[in-house]
Amino acid sequence: MPLRNWIMLIVLGAIWGGSFLFAKVAVAEIPPFVLVFLRVSSACAALFIVLWHQKLLHRLELSLAIPFLIMGLLNNAIPFSLLFLGQTEIGAGLASILNATTPVFTVIVAGLLAKQEALSANKIAGVLLGVAGVAIMLSSSLSGLASDPLWAQLSCLGAAVAYACAATYAKRFKAVQPQVAATGQLLGSSLIMLPIAIYTGTTWSFSETSMTAWINVAALGIVATALAYLIYFQLLGEAGATNASLVTLIVPASALLFGSLILGENLSALQLAGFGVLLVGLVVLDGRVLRRKGARAI
Structure with missing residues (x-):
């Protein structure tokens, strides 16, 4: 992979x-x-400007309204x-680690339930290691050591399951330009969340929220x-x-670093240990390291 793509990958992570x-x-201040x-x-508004600049606004077709709503629900609103x-009670680092289980749940949803992908040996092994890693992490709270x-940790795991369902559902957007699909799903999730935000935010004060927030x-x-x-999407197209x-491997590492340095969080x-087992599971799930070792042995 070229240096430009590695830089994009690290920046994205x-x-x-x-x-x-x-x-x-x-x-901490906003419901x-x-x-x-x-x-x-806010993300939807920003991407609308991008689509307008690229003259792609007409690609937001009415026929895609329901798929965009479903994708917005699965990929944005729910997760x-x-x-x-979950983050009202647990730290940024732990939330990111639990969210990193998304590829594990994607294999389960896409492979076992939707039958979209074949289950190879490395995928099965990766899923088992991922589940073991999660079990170890949750045992810390169950045993009273953390x-x-x-419930907050299970909430973050629920987000990973939603992302897995979204990844499976996203197959139907292959013919839609990525930036159009992203804008459409954000528009869908904005429409879904507007009444929920109004109903649940009655006690929240806009003016009393700090500039930091x-x-x-x-x-x-x-x-x-x-x-x-x-x-x-640029990285997806190039690499x-x-x-x-x-990026799945970089996100929790960067979140742990930021959480430790800025918020003083510790695991x-x-x-x-559970994070370590999960990382190994993700590497095994990816399969490239194993394939390279096999090729060298030959």
């Missing part, structure tokens, strides 16, 4: 890792469902809501969503889906 930090700071609406609507709810509430809201919407989507998927020994 840092941005998406930072999104957990932005959310942790913002959700989770309101924060979700602010994130998706963002679950992540922000104070992170179990608003800066993190802008970072979530403009940087971690709109800009990140554009970088991701391919397999190379782009490496328990069991949580770190």
